Amino acid sequence: MKKALIIGIAIVFGFALFMGGTPTTAQAKTTFITVGTGGITGVYYPTGGAICKIVNKKRKEYGIRCTVESTGGSVFNVNAIMSGDLEFGVVQSDRQFQAINGSEKSEWAGKPQKDLRAVFSIHPESITLVAAVEAGIKSIADLKGKKVNIGNPGSGQRQNSIDALEAVGIDYKKDLKAEGIKASESASLLQDGRIDAFFYTVGHPNGSIKEATSGKRKVRFASITDVDKLLAKYPYYAPAVIPISFYPNAANKEDVKTFGVKATFVTSAKVPDDVVYAITKEVFENFEDFKKLHPAYQVLTKKGMLEGLSAPIHPGAMKYYKEAGLK
Ligand code: GLU
Numbered sequence: 020m021k022k023a024l025i026i027g028i029a030i031v032f033g034f035a036l037f038m039g040g041t042p043t044t045a046q047a048k049t050t051f052i053t054v055g056t057g058g059i060t061g062v063y064y065p066t067g068g069a070i071c072k073i074v075n076k077k078r079k080e081y082g083i084r085c086t087v088e089s090t091g092g093s094v095f096n097v098n099a100i101m102s103g104d105l106e107f108g109v110v111q112s113d114r115q116f117q118a119i120n121g122s123e124k125s126e127w128a129g130k131p132q133k134d135l136r137a138v139f140s141i142h143p144e145s146i147t148l149v150a151a152v153e154a155g156i157k158s159i160a161d162l163k164g165k166k167v168n169i170g171n172p173g174s175g176q177r178q179n180s181i182d183a184l185e186a187v188g189i190d191y192k193k194d195l196k197a198e199g200i201k202a203s204e205s206a207s208l209l210q211d212g213r214i215d216a217f218f219y220t221v222g223h224p225n226g227s228i229k230e231a232t233s234g235k236r237k238v239r240f241a242s243i244t245d246v247d248k249l250l251a252k253y254p255y256y257a258p259a260v261i262p263i264s265f266y267p268n269a270a271n272k273e274d275v276k277t278f279g280v281k282a283t284f285v286t287s288a289k290v291p292d293d294v295v296y297a298i299t300k301e302v303f304e305n306f307e308d309f310k311k312l313h314p315a316y317q318v319l320t321k322k323g324m325l326e327g328l329s330a331p332i333h334p335g336a337m338k339y340y341k342e343a344g345l346k
Contacts, residue, residue, distance in 0.1 A: 048082040050294055055096035055108035057174070058203030059089050060230065062222035062315050063109040063282065066141055069312035070107075070284070073301045081297045091173030091201065094126050100287050101132050107290070107298075111144060111175035111220060112281040113255040116329040125178065137328035138284040138299060138336045142222040142315040145259040145279040146179045149228060150216035151209060152237040152270050159243050160187045166196040168205050168217035176202065176220035179280070182253065183218070186245040206231035209238065216241065222282060222315035224265035232269040239270035243277045255280060255329075281327040288333070295335025303343060321345060 054070060057063035067087035074085045088105065090096055096108030097118045116122065121131035150156035154165060162184070169184075169191055170177035177199070184191050191197045198214060205217040206227050219227060232238045240261060249256050259279030263271050286295055302309055303321060310316045325345060332340070340346035 049078075049084050050082055050291075051084050051086070052106040052290075052294060054085065054087045055090045055099050055105040056087050057090060057092045057109065058201055058227065060203050060206070060226035061219075062142060062144075062225050062313060063092070064089055065313050066109055066282065067107075069309060069316075070298065070302060072312070073305050073309055074298050077297070077301060081293075083294060083297055085298075089203075091171050093175030094177075095173035097127075097132060097135065097285070100285065101134060103287070103289070106294070107138070107284065107286045109141065109282050110285050111179075112140065112283050112327040112329070113179070113253070114175050115283050115285060116255045117178075119330040134288040135330045136286050136288050136290075136295075136333035136336075137330040138286055138295060138333055139302070139324040140327040141282040141284060141319070141324065142313070143259060143279055143318065144175075144220050144222050144282050145261050145277050146176070146183055146243060147219045147221060147223075147228065147261060147275075147277065148183075148216060148241040148243055149205075149209065149219065149231050149238055150241040151212070152239050154215035156216050156241050157239075158241055159183060160189070161241065162216060163189060163194050164196075165215040166198065166213075167191075168198040168200050168208065168214050170218055170220075171199050171201045174202060174220075175280075176218050179220045180218035182249060182256075183243055183278075186248045202227060206234075210234035210236050212236065220280065222313075223261055224314055228266060232266045237270055238268075240266075240275040242275065246276070246278045249278055283327060285330065286333055290333070290335075292333070292335035292338065295333045296338050297335075299336040299339040303339065303345075 054067035056067040071085035093110045093114040096110050099105040100108050117125035118127050118132040119135050121127045169180035208214045256278045261275040263274050
């Protein structure tokens with residue numbers, strides 16, 4: 020009986036090899052894609068997970084196998100997509116703008132990333148300054164002389180921190196002890212007293228800030244002032260508010276005013292149209308299910324997901340937007 024089964028399998032296998040070279044067609048057609056995200060306690064990581072979850076459900080139909088990778092953040096993601104190491108990534112809208120334009124002062128100064136393509140926008144992100152109450156930091160101007168994590172090179176937040184500091188006349192190189200540590204480590208460093216404050220450009224609510232505000236050391240959101248100057252100077256910044264109800268253990272009593280950007284989903288012109296089309300279609304056609312995958316998506320609208328994009332929209336995504344009457 021067993022022997023007969025083995026022979027049977029061998030015949031089927033041999034026949035499949037004879038017919039197409041590989042035993043199953045589904046395997047032969049699988050396209051593997053990886054989405055670059057951020058630290059695992061941020062919102063990018065679960066965002067990559069949410070997109071993959073929706074797409075992987077239709078694996079039989081599209082033959083796409085989507086996985087996520089935790090990375091250093093926006094700048095890392097743009098560069099990895101451009102070098103072909105990643106197919107997709109979550110990237111701050113300001114970073115998308117700088118990369119496609121080769122903006123002065125950015126990592127891509129004089130080197131526009133011509134192959135960068137926009138797919139859609141996702142949740143809003145706020146420039147968030149978290150500080151220990153005992154360090155006496157109430158506002159960004161109080162950071163002078165303090166030990167502050169402004170963000171790792173490769174993160175989106177690093178330049179936001181520098182811009183915010185500059186608006187209040189603080190030079191991060193001279194006026195404070197700036198650290199360049201990954202966001203996933205900020206909360207524990209603050210709780211352990213090894214830093215006085217940290218910046219994080221992130222969607223709310225998120226695990227990192229919950230962790231930072233829930234420990235023994237009392238923590239508050241320090242106010243970011245001179246936002247008007249930033250809004251006047253940079254086209255990609257917008258006013259933003261952090262709802263304090265998300266963080267009941269923070270010392271603040273009221274919502275926190277700051278400035279913000281959007282998280283966006285990007286790819287390369289080299290990624291095939293059918294792959295980008297499939298992802299776009301699945302996210303938009305399952306929009307209500309998608310929105311349930313993270314509380315930071317509560318505010319999403321389909322129309323809003325086409326705003327804040329500065330790189331050309333990938334033709335695969337555009338095909339869906341035209342079909343759906345969104346463009
Ligand atoms: N905005 C951050 C960055 O670009 C990442 C935030 C997150 O992981 O949610 O580096």
